[in-house]
Amino acid sequence: MPSLPPTVSFDSLKVVAGLAFATHLLVQLAEPMVTHFLAAYLSVLFTYILFQSFSAGFPLSSSILGALLLATTYNVVIFSSIGVYRLFLHRACKFPGPASLALSKWAFVPSDAVGQRPQKTDELHKQYGDIVRVGPREISINDPTALPAIMGFSAPTIKGPWYYVAHTDNHPRSCSLHTCIDPALRKLRRKIWDPAFSIRALQEYENQIRTTTNETMDQLAARSEKNETIPVDQWAMYFAFDIMGQLGFSKGFGLVQLGTLSKPIHLLEEAMQAFMTLGCVSWLAPLTRLLPNPIKSFEDYCQEAVDERKMNGGKHADIMSYLLAEDKETGVKHTPEEIKADSGLIIVAGSDTSSSSLSMAIYLLLQHPECLRKAREEVDSIFEGQEVNDFEALKKCVYLTACLNEAMRLFPPVASGLQREIPSNSSPVVASLRNGEKVIIPPGMVVTFPTYSVHRDPRNFSPAPEKFRPERWVNPEKEIAFNKNAFLAFGHGPTSCIGKNLAWMEMRCFLASFIKRFDGKLDDSFDDAAFQAGIKDTFTMTRTKPLMVKLVERPASS
Numbered sequence: 001m002p003s004l005p006p007t008v009s010f011d012s013l014k015v016v017a018g019l020a021f022a023t024h025l026l027v028q029l030a031e032p033m034v035t036h037f038l039a040a041y042l043s044v045l046f047t048y049i050l051f052q053s054f055s056a057g058f059p060l061s062s063s064i065l066g067a068l069l070l071a072t073t074y075n076v077v078i079f080s081s082i083g084v085y086r087l088f089l090h091r092a093c094k095f096p097g098p099a100s101l102a103l104s105k106w107a108f109v110p111s112d113a114v115g116q117r118p119q120k121t122d123e124l125h126k127q128y129g130d131i132v133r134v135g136p137r138e139i140s141i142n143d144p145t146a147l148p149a150i151m152g153f154s155a156p157t158i159k160g161p162w163y164y165v166a167h168t169d170n171h172p173r174s175c176s177l178h179t180c181i182d183p184a185l186r187k188l189r190r191k192i193w194d195p196a197f198s199i200r201a202l203q204e205y206e207n208q209i210r211t212t213t214n215e216t217m218d219q220l221a222a223r224s225e226k227n228e229t230i231p232v233d234q235w236a237m238y239f240a241f242d243i244m245g246q247l248g249f250s251k252g253f254g255l256v257q258l259g260t261l262s263k264p265i266h267l268l269e270e271a272m273q274a275f276m277t278l279g280c281v282s283w284l285a286p287l288t289r290l291l292p293n294p295i296k297s298f299e300d301y302c303q304e305a306v307d308e309r310k311m312n313g314g315k316h317a318d319i320m321s322y323l324l325a326e327d328k329e330t331g332v333k334h335t336p337e338e339i340k341a342d343s344g345l346i347i348v349a350g351s352d353t354s355s356s357s358l359s360m361a362i363y364l365l366l367q368h369p370e371c372l373r374k375a376r377e378e379v380d381s382i383f384e385g386q387e388v389n390d391f392e393a394l395k396k397c398v399y400l401t402a403c404l405n406e407a408m409r410l411f412p413p414v415a416s417g418l419q420r421e422i423p424s425n426s427s428p429v430v431a432s433l434r435n436g437e438k439v440i441i442p443p444g445m446v447v448t449f450p451t452y453s454v455h456r457d458p459r460n461f462s463p464a465p466e467k468f469r470p471e472r473w474v475n476p477e478k479e480i481a482f483n484k485n486a487f488l489a490f491g492h493g494p495t496s497c498i499g500k501n502l503a504w505m506e507m508r509c510f511l512a513s514f515i516k517r518f519d520g521k522l523d524d525s526f527d528d529a530a531f532q533a534g535i536k537d538t539f540t541m542t543r544t545k546p547l548m549v550k551l552v553e554r555p556a557s558s
């Protein structure tokens, strides 16, 4: 048996093992922050080394060796204790799922790294059933019947640990509305946000949407004249980012004029993947906040835009004018930190999502000429001899709307699902399932609804749930299955998308203008399999392969 370094005895190993076990119990009860825990851990180790070397007189090498042995003992015991607890004793053990995810959500990192979380979760549901344990204390429920209990207006849940990752610090009044967890504060903040999306406010935004749409179409026309192959999905992004800059705080990014992403936006797109992966291990967030901020230039850009906006006022109606005001009833106002975070949110929530829906709708229409013909006939007849600029008339484009809904069903812009937590001081939640059974979910558990799987489930949408069939939205009553409660593209309940109606205005205006003005075909070199494989889930959707299209202006439009 190998001998121990002179600084370590078997008794000290036993004490350290006991300490590790006690730490596990403490973590269960008090959930200390990882930074505090690491600081304490490292301080004890260094104090031990210093004491053994300078007070007890042992050589430095023996002291370090002893410290490493004690640390290894501590680590092995604490990880074994946590592992055994998670695998056999945890309240989530009653739910089926792979042991790897029961041990740690790190097991999701390989699929997150390639943006395939929705597909991975889908496989798990096919293997384990409608309820799968996808983390030590997290389950995924592939059954929209359970939605009201978890995400409905009277559900006792809060946003889950994933949202904590995007906080810049630990202060409750410095995060965006989207990542705000406290339900009472969220309610107050939604009250300030709501008027920015009222019917009157949306009417005030119409002009800006028209202008940016026309500018984008003109830029596309100029490129089509030169017979260029055009990355249409990129242009949908330039369009959506410019609109959100203008409608957010009266400062467009000028991307449509530039014909490229600016540096801050590019950085933001790249950082989304890191957020997604880090969401698996949200307890690490306080530690990663000590590292250089990967989206600093994007945040600086938002701050500058807000400062400029405050100084000069808005050039036209914008969302910021509402966010800077106080709620008349309660007198509550956003803090400067919240305004900064919300300005970033406007960009992220409003741009990636709408541009992804548009890109996928165009992709699917080009793949399905018969659907494109129908959508175009509808637009041509509603806007005969005139420009697409009447938002009331756009609402009458039923088939066009169906195409967009169907694109979001097959390729939801927020695909991996939305996470909610049952607070540890609340009662268990009893959720109904489609088979009439009930599931009891203990407090402290986290629940996710896998949007991608729910959308492609034949029990919700049939026939051909994997196929692009806009018709299912036109006559839903004739479908074998059409469960409108299973359409989660805009979320569900009190935290669902506040910008939904604005998104519809943008998407209908862009798509109708696009198909009215251009004939298009996928470039000969377009690789369909590569394009689909390049679609990544980074909380919102990222496309790594461009949608290269040849466009020709239609005679009627010129």
Ligand code: HEM
Binding pocket: 177, 178, 179, 190, 345, 346, 347, 349, 350, 351, 353, 354, 357, 408, 413, 414, 418, 419, 488, 489, 490, 491, 492, 494, 495, 496, 497, 498, 499, 500, 502, 503
């Ligand atoms: C097709 C376009 C869009 C889709 C599919 C979409 C989807 C969603 C989803 C799924 C959520 C819930 C996220 C969660 O619970 O974590 C959400 C929230 C949100 N969306 Fe959208 N969105 C779209 C467009 C927009 C636009 C144009 C805006 C305008 C600024 C916007 C602003 C927001 C905001 C502020 C939230 C946070 C609401 C809250 O936490 O209370 N979205 N969106």
